Amino acid sequence: MVHRLPWRIVAALAMLSVGVLLLGACSSSAPQTTISDASVNNDRIWSVYTIIWIAAAVVFVAVEALLVYTIIKFRNKPRTAHGRPVPVHGNTKLEIVWTIIPAVVLVVIAIPTLQIIAELEKRPSEADNPLEISVIAHQFFFEFRYEDQGIRTTNELHIPVNRKVDLVMTSNDVIHSLWAPRLGGKVDSIPGRNNHMWLEAKETGEFDGQCAEFCGVGHANMRFKVIVHDEAGFMAWMDEELNPTPGGDAAAGEAFFLNGPCAGCHAIDGTTAAGTVGPNLTHFASLPQIAGVVPNDEQNLRAWLANPPAVKPGTGMPNLNLTPAQIDNLVAYLQSLK
Numbered sequence: 089m090v091h092r093l094p095w096r097i098v099a100a101l102a103m104l105s106v107g108v109l110l111l112g113a114c115s116s117s118a119p120q121t122t123i124s125d126a127s128v129n130n131d132r133i134w135s136v137y138t139i140i141w142i143a144a145a146v147v148f149v150a151v152e153a154l155l156v157y158t159i160i161k162f163r164n165k166p167r168t169a170h171g172r173p174v175p176v177h178g179n180t181k182l183e184i185v186w187t188i189i190p191a192v193v194l195v196v197i198a199i200p201t202l203q204i205i206a207e208l209e210k211r212p213s214e215a216d217n218p219l220e221i222s223v224i225a226h227q228f229f230f231e232f233r234y235e236d237q238g239i240r241t242t243n244e245l246h247i248p249v250n251r252k253v254d255l256v257m258t259s260n261d262v263i264h265s266l267w268a269p270r271l272g273g274k275v276d277s278i279p280g281r282n283n284h285m286w287l288e289a290k291e292t293g294e295f296d297g298q299c300a301e302f303c304g305v306g307h308a309n310m311r312f313k314v315i316v317h318d319e320a321g322f323m324a325w326m327d328e329e330l331n332p333t334p335g336g337d338a339a340a341g342e343a344f345f346l347n348g349p350c351a352g353c354h355a356i357d358g359t360t361a362a363g364t365v366g367p368n369l370t371h372f373a374s375l376p377q378i379a380g381v382v383p384n385d386e387q388n389l390r391a392w393l394a395n396p397p398a399v400k401p402g403t404g405m406p407n408l409n410l411t412p413a414q415i416d417n418l419v420a421y422l423q424s425l426k
């Protein structure tokens with residue numbers, strides 16, 4: 089018997105370290121954690137999570153205590169044992185108790201859960217002064233339209249802090265799902281249907297998000313960012329979108345290319361862009377023509393980016409509804425790809 093002991097210790101240590109590692113993964117600063125209080129809606133979910141966690145911990149301790157007690161109390165005692173254990177059949181009192189306790193636990197969990205589901209499903213009212221944004225999912229990028237303000241963005245959801253954002257979600261093709269784990273979600277975008285979801289960020293900053301519903305070959309690249317601004321920053325952003333300062337920023341263009349829809353279809357060697365639907369753009373600036381139809385100059389590149397099918401009818405590159413600022417940045421970046 090003694091020779092088994094080290095193995096048990098090793099196994100116990102291994103389980104302990106796995107547990108510690110798993111707990112480490114719960115850090116609320118991880119970029120994709122749902123255990124985050126960066127938004128009001130995640131806070132609400134977290135409050136139910138806490139209740140469930142405590143209930144589970146109590147049940148765990150009680151059951152393990154009973155188990156350990158039983159193992160010790162009814163263990164095989166070689167010196168006193170004479171024959172088999174006494175067979176027992178049923179114990180009505182015990183069975184009633186262990187039916188009622190779980191029922192009570194489930195009710196305790198169900199009440200706040202249902203309350204919070206209802207709260208999260210409810211559309212913000214006028215009194216909340218929500219910012220309404222339409223979300224149109226495409227293979228493989230998200231388009232955000234601020235209809236009242238006349239602004240459109242791709243893969244960048246700019247929102248103000250401490251204000252409810254009312255997202256009206258649909259899809260252009262297949263089912264997608266918008267999910268920014270630290271802020272909340274996820275709700276499906278379904279063609280021909282408007283789904284609703286609200287968010288209220290409590291912190292400014294940048295938050296990662298992605299499509300959470302397998303939607304085709306570009307699914308893994310269907311990422312987006314939520315940029316939460318303070319009140320003044322949000323106004324400044326809107327202002328810049330509506331009246332972009334001329335002259336593009338190549339670094340911003342590159343960031344947009346790699347994180348936006350472009351990388352889903354195009355590859356650029358030496359970067360993470362590895363799409364295969366469209367041409368490889370590693371040396372785009374050295375090409376004589378754009379899409380083989382017009383000379384490769386700045387004006388034509390702007391026209392191409394603004395609306396490819398208008399330059400080359402039937403082309404496989406869709407109109408991505410880029411904003412003037414995005415086009416400026418992309419032109420600066422693409423022209424640096426010699």
Ligand SMILES: [Cu+2]
Pocket residue numbers: 225226228263264265299300301302303307310
């Ligand atoms: Cu998708």
